[in-house]
Amino acid sequence: MSLSSFIARLAGATALVGLSALSVQAQTSGEPVKIGAIVSATGAGAGLGVPERNGLLLAEKDINAKGGIKGRPIKFIVEDDASNPDTALSKANDLIFGQKVQALLGPSLTASTVAVGGVTHANKIPQIAFTGIGPAVERERKCVAHVLPPQRLNATALLEYAKSIKATKVGVLHDAGYGNVVMAELKPLADKYGVKLVAIEKFEIGATDTTTQAAKVKASQPDAVFIIATSATPFRNVKQIQITQPVIAAIGSSSYEYVNAMGPAADNIVIPEFVVGEDPLPHQKDFVELYKKTYNSTPKNYEAAAWDAAHIIAAALNKAGADATGEKLCEAMKAPYTGVLASYNFSADDMTGIPISSFIFSKLVGGKYTRTPFRVAQ
Amino acid sequence: MTLSLILQALFAGVTNGIVYALVGMGLSAIFKGSRVINAMQGEFAVIGAMTTVLLLTRTGWPYAAAIAGGAVAGALVGAFIEVAFVRYMAKKNASEDSFLLLTIGLALTLSASVLFFIGRDGHLLPPLGGAGVLIILDAVIQFHALWLIAIGIGATLALRAFYHRTTIGLSMMAASIDADGAATTGINVSRMRTYTFVLGGLLGALGGILVTPLIGVDYQLGLNLTLKGFAAAVLGGLTNPLGAAVGGLTLGLVESLAIIGISSSYKDVVAFSVLIVIMILMPQGILGRAGRRGG
Secondary structure (H helix, E strand, O other), rough: OOOOHHHHHHHHHHHHHHHHHHHHHHHHHHHHHEEEEEEEEOOOOOHHHHHHHHHHHHHHHHHHHOEEEEEEEEEEEEEEOOOOOHHHHHHHHHHHHHHOOOOEOOOOOOHHHHHHHHHHHHHOOOOOEEOOOOOOOHHOOOOOEOOOHHHHHHHHHHHHHHOOOOOOOEEEEEEOOOOHHHHHHHHHHHHHOOOOOEEEEEOOOOOOOOOOHHHHHOOOOOOOEEEOOOOOHHHHHHHOOOOOOEEEEEEHHHHHHHHHHHHHOOOOEEEEOOOOOOOOOOOHHHHHHHHHHHHHOOOOOHHHHHHHHHHHHHHHHHHHHHOOHHHHHHHOOOEEEOOOEEOOOOOOOOOOOHHHOOEEEEEEOOOOEEEEEEOOOO | HHHHHHHHHEEEEEEHHHHHHHHHHHHHHHHHHHHHOOOHHHHHHHHHHHHHHHHHOOOOOOOHHHHHHHHHHHHHHHHHHHHHHHHHHHHHOOOOHHHHHHHHHHHHHHHHHHHHHHOOEEOOOOOOOOOEEEOOOOEEEHHHHHHHHHHHHHHHHHHHHHHHHHHHHHHHHHHOOOOHHHHHHOOHHHHHHHHHHHHHHHHHHHHHHHHHHHHOOOHHHHHHHHHHHHHHHHHHHOOOOHHHHHHHHHHHHHHHHHHHHOHHHHHHHHHHHHHHHHHHOOOOOOOOHHHHHOO
């Protein structure tokens, strides 16, 4: 290659890079499209709300860099409900009637979602909640969609893994909040999977010691142990009293906050979840890289759920028109969507449509997440 | 129910009981010396444990020095709270409920400060005596838990000796029983109250440091410990630090035996029913009367 042709190629390549950078940094102009968001940035739910806020703000930048909503910028007005349903409700009222948002994302907690859903449903404001579907009344709210799996699906994922390792006797340690809700779905499903729940032990939320409950699980000689909680305590206790059977944990314990608090106990634990930032699936790679670059930390499920919700509403607005709201936007939102966390179909009965095949099964080894090859076929 | 399960429940009950006892003893030492119900006793535990964690991980102090640093931090915060708030309010004849409100406010402030400056994450400390365990009849107890029990019993005995054998201890007791009488014999009553808070802070910090290798410490731990410690102190007789030790052990054992005896779903129902019965039968607490003699 001669020098001149080399320079010509180099110039061409530079121009190409410049051009692609330009096309990514598309300009948006005009009145911003306002979307409200409520997260639990403080209080008991902050472990969910803070990652969700990060995911939302990253999505806002990403959507606007790619042209926004038909050339107009999208703006997420993020409010904190302090993990309190009353606060969530008043923030929702302000966002809907004061700020005139076209749709609402969040909240982070089930109780807040149920409360806010009363307003959005009555006023036909499309909502995408960062929770799994909760009490029966939510099934009637056909424009309140959910980006996290219903608890029945979480229970199914635990049982699918138990089946795959041929565990027929399972001991359960669960807390009195989240754990109770998943347990209610798990009990009737267990029979179908030929799994006998040989010990079901409960502990209060925030318990600092669950050793005795773990000892009862151990005494029932299970083939595997399910832990359904939002704390690191039961994991440490299970290892402390030397339970050697495989531990399978529900998604609630998957955040790094809990994993770090487990210390050396964060080993040989399988979690059915969606995002392993250390080893993302091909369609998750772009999001994970962008997140790492922006926040200098590795994202997990809740960051991805908020990111997906933001992109779903943006896609629906691009389809139905930048000023769309109400039923028109709601209908547009219901198109099947393949997100980072999972594939959704909000026209499904559970207002989620996440298939069991969206789950990946991660394994904690020495405090680090690895992705196992196990998947469940639809 | 197997023997090994009962033994495991006893291990857990005694370990938790000693933790409740340490928090309860600090609470009751402060109440005895100042008539302040200290709703931030659990925060002393968080301060002690967090300081130890920071000294160990960020400045690389040896573990023993970091533990001493954590305990001193608890004592200093105790002294600060007495000098900065309690002393001033006592001069104005603040009522018991004002003091309670003060300590509730301080508890929330401290917890929020830990969240703001140190973050949400939980931290563990290395176990004393290594990660080894003792196994008896299939029931497992960590070496660290044995250390915790031994140090807890040691602290209880030392506290009793302090109140009975040392001049400062006797003066503190005198100042708490009859402040005017003590003042006429030349005891500096307000300084004794400062010492009381130092003692409370020290005991709370010690409890926090000892429990961290087992349960980890984060900004939310304080309230939990305060509640259990308060139950332990009331059960044993609030004016008697030794009673808090007995109360703590009772509470820990009732809790864990309720789990294996009945069901983990009804653990709190059973545990608190037992406490109610004890309080009806012994309204002064298990060691209540001894409290009047100074514990």
